Amino acid sequence: MMSTLPGYRIIKHLHKGRRSNVSRAIRTQDDAQVIIKQLNANQATSEEIGLFQHEYDLLSTLDVPGVIRPLTQIHTEQSIATVFADSGGVSLRQLLNWESRPWHHWLSLAVALAEQVGRIHKAQIIHKQISPDNIIVDPEHPSEGVQIIDFTQATHLQREQATWNYNQLAEETLPYIAPEQTGRINRAIDYRTDFYGLGATLYELMTGRPPF
Structure with a gap:
């Protein structure tokens, strides 16, 4: 359950995950629409809290079109929450669930996604979680x-060696994770890891199902 944050009024719950919940809210001081990503702090491990803080620190300094910088981060006794401006969009996963379109209708989106990943890489960031949910x-x-x-999970590193990580191997993420991310093959993670997730996403976009 998402705890109440002073100064914000929750209007819709968008996603409930194992580590965090995401909601659409109104900032009461000016009625601005925002997105609140709140950590399930009572159940979170120290590693998960670190990853949550890592995302905020990285995004606070990252200036890339198409990547939303956080407005603020709120610490309470019960939880940690990051607040973002609300663009009014929906996840690609939701859009795929709502409607089916001929594959060629997605071509312009495929180009836009490839360009967006390219901008992230130009900023020396490897995302490592490209999927319709993100x-x-x-x-x-x-x-x-x-x-x-x-x-x-994003990193500034140009290359890294993965280790076995249960969090990365959650069932819902497996169709989009590159083999080197599992830590079970002798391959380093680099920018090409994002190309795997992008390719799996585009395959699902065109066919209606993931490749594996």
Whole structure:
């Protein structure tokens, strides 16, 4: 359950995950619409708290079009919450669940996604979690204003060696995780890891199902 934050009024719960919950809210001081990502602090491990803080610190300094910088982070006795401006978009996963379109209708979105990943890489960031759940689009104009979210696993490193990590191997993320991310093959993680997630996402976009 998402705890109440002073100064904000929750209007809709968007996502409930194992580590965090995401809600749409109103900032009461000026009626601005915001998105609140709140950590399930009572159940979170020290590693998960660190990843949550890492995302805030990284995004606070990252200046990339299509990547939303946080407005503030709120610490309470019960939890930690990061507040973002609300673009009014929906996740690509939601859009895929709502409607089915011919594959060629998605081509402009595919180009926009590739360009967005390229901008992130140009900033020397590897995202490592590209999937329909972490892509935000305008439901009326999906190829305009594409945003990529959830930078909890992102890194500044150009290359790294993965280790066995249960959190990365959650069932819902497996179709989009590159083999080197599992730590079970002798391959380093680099920018090409994001290409795997992008390719799996585009495959699902065109066919209606993930490749594996």
